[in-house]
Structures are given as structure tokens and as C-alpha cells.
Amino acid sequence: MISSNLKIGPYELDSPFVLAPMAGVTDKPFRRLCRHFGAGMTTSEMTTADTSLWQTPKSRHRLDLDLDAEPVTVQIAGSEPDQLALAARACVDRGAQIIDINMGCPAKKVCRKLAGSALMKDEALVARILDAVVTAVDVPVTLKMRTGWDPEHRNGLQIARIAEDCGIQSLAVHGRTRACRYQGEAEYETIARIKQTVSIPVIANGDLTTPEKSLEVLRLTNADGLMIGRGAQGRPWIFRELLFYRENGAQKVPLDKNELRAIMLGHLDDLHRFYGEKRGVRVARKHLTWYCDKLANADEFRYRAVRVNSASEQLRLTKEYFDRDDGGLSLAA
Numbered sequence: 001m002i003s004s005n006l007k008i009g010p011y012e013l014d015s016p017f018v019l020a021p022m023a024g025v026t027d028k029p030f031r032r033l034c035r036h037f038g039a040g041m042t043t044s045e046m047t048t049a050d051t052s053l054w055q056t057p058k059s060r061h062r063l064d065l066d067l068d069a070e071p072v073t074v075q076i077a078g079s080e081p082d083q084l085a086l087a088a089r090a091c092v093d094r095g096a097q098i099i100d101i102n103m104g105c106p107a108k109k110v111c112r113k114l115a116g117s118a119l120m121k122d123e124a125l126v127a128r129i130l131d132a133v134v135t136a137v138d139v140p141v142t143l144k145m146r147t148g149w150d151p152e153h154r155n156g157l158q159i160a161r162i163a164e165d166c167g168i169q170s171l172a173v174h175g176r177t178r179a180c181r182y183q184g185e186a187e188y189e190t191i192a193r194i195k196q197t198v199s200i201p202v203i204a205n206g207d208l209t210t211p212e213k214s215l216e217v218l219r220l221t222n223a224d225g226l227m228i229g230r231g232a233q234g235r236p237w238i239f240r241e242l243l244f245y246r247e248n249g250a251q252k253v254p255l256d257k258n259e260l261r262a263i264m265l266g267h268l269d270d271l272h273r274f275y276g277e278k279r280g281v282r283v284a285r286k287h288l289t290w291y292c293d294k295l296a297n298a299d300e301f302r303y304r305a306v307r308v309n310s311a312s313e314q315l316r317l318t319k320e321y322f323d324r325d326d327g328g329l330s331l332a333a
Helices: 028-036 057-062 081-093 116-121 123-136 156-166 189-197 211-221 238-248 257-275 277-293 299-305 311-323
Strands: 006-008 011-013 017-019 073-077 098-103 141-146 170-174 202-205 225-228
Touching: 017 238, 028 257, 073 081, 081 098, 081 123, 098 123, 116 123, 123 141, 123 156, 141 156, 156 170, 156 189, 170 189, 189 202, 189 211, 202 211, 211 225, 211 238, 225 238, 257 277, 257 311, 277 299, 277 311, 299 311
Parallel strands: 017 225, 073 098, 098 141, 141 170, 170 202, 202 225
Antiparallel strands: 006 011
């Protein structure tokens, strides 16, 4: 049996399966939902280290922390060591118990600013950033990274050693380089070598979309945990499935339509309340699309539900879909 012990600083997680921070996805309602289904830890959406921008509505929502879900983890992104250190202290003042530094995002918008995975090209800057943030706060600091800059420069091992030397408490490693973005398939050999190289916890990430594949990657890499990203979109119950598969070696029985109905309606209502009706309805559209990818006979429902502009209409259409005899049936994973 795979150990459930994943410890980051003083925090021993209930589960080794954690939710990846994803901009525009892992807001407070979604984090709360994934914790409900057994995620051992969730992390805020990536937040800029430029605190002068924290007064925008987007940043205020991203920094609305779920203080009851310990450990409270906030991810920050930037390229200036002093700025990142100040941002880390400000996050701790707001209740953060773990600070995560983003060196894994491959988005062009982020990398143009020499942030996210672009930082891996400059190992000296990486060391200055990590040292500055670790020195600035009294809480654990973690790092989200990739296997390297491009396939010819897989410097993940060097970055991992630098991170451990600087006092980073755990590493989450996505099995692609920055240049690969999300193309092709993730590779896990580099993650396995990183795990062999450092003594701090290593969490594997990348293309973990089913319990079977996820547990096989855990075995191949000998990682301490798994970070689930896109595999949780439209399927927040994947964490419960992972825990069941780990214990029983078999797939959990699919959710019945009544539970699916309650999950979707509850999630929609939470989004509408969190963001307010206008923005909540817009944000809900992508989640509805992801849910519908896992549901049978949902094309017409999806087409209509993502085009309405009122919360009541989104909820009504969802109820109407599940009231159909052929609605709310799960597709095979």
C-alpha cells in the first residue's frame, strides 16, 4: 500500500493527492469542492507578486483564502527577489501558512515577464529568489517547477538541488519542459531522478487524468504525492476515486445522477454567490463545459447553459437536464 504520509514543514496532509494551482480555475469554490472530495491540499490561483495590483477585483478574489482548510497555501509569481519576498510576507499576514513559488507556468504572458517556468533558464536568479522568499517568512516555502527549459536543457535536477539548498520544503514537478507547454505526453523519468536526488518531498504532476494512470506514475517516480490539475476539471471527485483506488486496487463505482446533480447545482450556486451573478455566471460556463464532457446526452444542455446570462437560468437548465430520463448519466472515464 502506498503511504498516505506527505508532510510539508509541520503540516502532515490527510492525503498525498493535492490540487494543482490553476489560474482561472482553482478559485475558492473549486478548492472547497476538491477538499470535500479528499484533496490533501489546495493552493490559491497564481497571484502576482506586485502587491500594487492586489486591489483589482481579480486579485481580491484570488486572495480570498479558505482559512478553515489548513494548510492555507498561496502561490505567488514574479521575477524580482525583493518583490516576491514582500509579497510572501503580505500573504502570510493575510493568513497563508505555506507560500508556493510559481516556476511552472508556461503561459507566454507570464514567461514574457521572465516569470513562471521562464525563470528556470537563469539558475542564479532562481537561487536569489528562493533564498529571498525563504528568508522573508517563517512558514514553509514550496516550489512548483517543470523538468527544464526545453527538451535539450532539462535542468530540473539542478533547480531541485538549488531549491533544497535554499530551504524549500517540497517540490511539485510537472513532467514537461517550458518549451513543451502542454503538448505531447508528460515524461516522468526526470521526476524520478529528482526524487532520487533530493531529500525533500517531491510531488509528481502532469497528465494525471485517471486513478489507474495516477497510481502508476506514483509507483514509477516513487514520488511522495501527486498533484492533479486538468484531471480535476469537471471531475473534482477524482480525489475520492484516487483514495478508493489506492486502498482497493479498483475503480470506485461511478457517481449516480442524484449525487452529480447535487454537486453541479451546489458548485453553480457557490460560484454565483462568490463572484456575484454577472461574473459568477460567466465563470460557471467553463465548469459546465468540463462537467458536460463527462456526461452523456449533454450537448444541447451545454449549448444552452453556457449562453444564458442569469444565475436562475443556469440553475433551471441544470435541473431540467437532470430531470430527463437520459440526463445526468456518467460517461466511462
